Amino acid sequence: MSPIKSGVLALLMLLAQVAVAEEAKQSEAEPTLEYGAQVYQARCTLCHGREGYGDGMLPVSLKGYPSANLHKNRFGKALDELRLSIIYGGSLGTMSAEMPPWGDELTYTQVESVAMFTKLLIDDPKRAMALVHRTQADQQPSLRLGRAIFKNYCSLCHGENGEGDGKMAKIIKDPPPFNLTLSRAPDEYLMQIITKGGAAMGRSARMPSWGEQFSEAERRSVILYIKTLRR
Numbered sequence: 001m002s003p004i005k006s007g008v009l010a011l012l013m014l015l016a017q018v019a020v021a022e023e024a025k026q027s028e029a030e031p032t033l034e035y036g037a038q039v040y041q042a043r044c045t046l047c048h049g050r051e052g053y054g055d056g057m058l059p060v061s062l063k064g065y066p067s068a069n070l071h072k073n074r075f076g077k078a079l080d081e082l083r084l085s086i087i088y089g090g091s092l093g094t095m096s097a098e099m100p101p102w103g104d105e106l107t108y109t110q111v112e113s114v115a116m117f118t119k120l121l122i123d124d125p126k127r128a129m130a131l132v133h134r135t136q137a138d139q140q141p142s143l144r145l146g147r148a149i150f151k152n153y154c155s156l157c158h159g160e161n162g163e164g165d166g167k168m169a170k171i172i173k174d175p176p177p178f179n180l181t182l183s184r185a186p187d188e189y190l191m192q193i194i195t196k197g198g199a200a201m202g203r204s205a206r207m208p209s210w211g212e213q214f215s216e217a218e219r220r221s222v223i224l225y226i227k228t229l230r231r
Contacts, residue, residue: 029109036117037128037135039110041218042148043102044118046156050213051129052121057156057208058098061168066096070122077122083115139217146225149218157206162229172206181231190223 041050047068049055054069075085075095084092089101102111121128139145151160157172159165162180169177183190193200194214198207210219 029107031109031112031116033113033117033120033131034135035109036113036115036120037132038139038145039106039114040117040121041132041136041214042145043106043152044114045213046152047098050132051125052118057153066098070118071125073122077119079115079119082118083111086111086115086118136215136217139215141217141220141224143221143224143228145218146221146223149214149222150225153210154222162226172204175204177206178204180226181229183226183230187220187223190226191219194219194222 045056047054047056047058048070049059049068052070054067054072056068059065059068075081085095085099086106087101087103089095089099090097091101106114117128117131120131150158150162154162155166157164157166157168157177158180159169159177164177164179166177185193189201193203193207195209195211197205197209199205200209214222
């Protein structure tokens with residue numbers, strides 16, 4: 001890396017630290033590993049996978065997708081470096097543009113928490129996953145959680161507004177992703193198809209099963225959000 005680019009990255013890292021510290025003074029919520037586990041599961045596993053090995057749905061589904069393996073991260077594994085990557089993403093020009101910048105979307109507490117959890121995931125995967133399982137056991141369904149999961153997982157096929165026009169709709173044709181705004185299925189049916197997948201319910205085999213990926217509270221959260229999309 002050139003001295004100029006190194007200097008720019010160092011300056012950005014300093015500015016990020018200052019911004020984070022300033023927001024911390026105004027925030028009552030303290031960053032925690034537990035919250036970081038929740039944010040990671042809701043926001044990051046689509047690419048990085050549950051354990052950070054880059055085996056999320058996007059890398060598996062899309063040919064030529066850049067490596068998302070956090071354990072082979074070439075952009076820094078220190079907490080400051082992880083924070084910088086989360087805030088600025090691919091906009092820094094040091095990593096793939098597919099990595100979104102989360103600085104404008106996540107709060108200070110979320111950025112710090114997910115940076116802490118990501119470092120733990122890299123340093124001690126077993127401890128990190130044990131934390132995930134404990135966190136999931138304490139979860140309660142919420143519209144906020146359902147919205148985050150839908151946006152980061154379900155919208156790939158079903159679209160941002162559930163109209164069946166997601167990115168994968170260009171590939172999945174027979175049948176196409178379902179227009180969820182037209183759905184009137186009861187909660188328990190939605191729970192079954194989300195848990196078991198389409199094939200098990202006599203529907204499209206392209207609809208994956210999410211029973212092992214998401215906790216019951218997370219799946220019920222998605223159902224809460226799906227119902228807000230209905231017309």
